[in-house]
Amino acid sequence: MIWLNNVDCPESKFDGNFMAYYEWNDPRLTWNASEFDFANITVPIDKIWFPKLKFQNINTEGENGDLDEELATVHSDGRVWVLKTFYYVGFCNIESKFYPYDRHYCYIQAMSQGTDVHLAQESNKIFVNPSINTFHTKWLVTDTRSEVTNAIPNNETMLDKNSSRLFNAHILSGEIEVVRRYRHGRMIVVFPLYILGLASLAIFMIPIETGER
DSSP: OOEEEEEETTTTEEEEEEEEEEEEEEEEEEOOGGGSSOSEEEEEGGGSOOOEEEEOOSOTTSOOOOOTTOEEEEETEEEEEEEEEEEEEEEEEOOOTTTTSOEEEEEEEEEEEEESSOOOOOOOOOOOOTHHHHHOSSEEEEEEEEEEEESSTTOSOEEETTTTEEEEEEEEEEEEEEEEOHHHHIIIIIHHHHHHHHHHHHGGGSOGGGTOO
16 A cells, blocks of 8 residues: 555545556566566566456546556566556445544455466565554554455356356455544544634623623
8 A cells, every 4th residue: 555545435436546466477488587688578568468457446547547547567476566556446434433543444456366276375465554654644543454355255266158268266255443633523523612712702702881792
């Protein structure tokens, strides 16, 4: 997670900027590095096989994490690396009972799909940019939780009867816990009410004969 833009409590949603790191092995993209002057190359992702990853983005007009227009770094041993930055809008479970000391739980979900390969899930963690909690004036990201589940019950792969190819799919589900900064609540809610209270008391200091009460 690169940056948390906002948590919209009335709309029960959040939006932020994310970076997804993809890595897989393709034995068809190997060569002997000692015979060439390079150990890796950069190619358009649409020129090679790549896993399909769909984010459940409720922002239908925004990006959803597709890799179609990205560049991939291919290594001589068949490792493929891709970095994708994207904008994401997701659902939040809003708990405003203790406002302005409230905390909320926001969710991100994605599905990876592949054919003829097994997609290894080496890491399913959501890493948060530390600068969010340093510079964000309204929210703190206090915790993240995530898990990967097989989208095909009781089996890792499924045979596509139309093409006789093996199909597999996994679902990544993540939860992001955000807490409102106490200082923000004091400045936006408590402090203005305090000023209004003092101003109302000042009315009684105006002499009656002025007729200004």
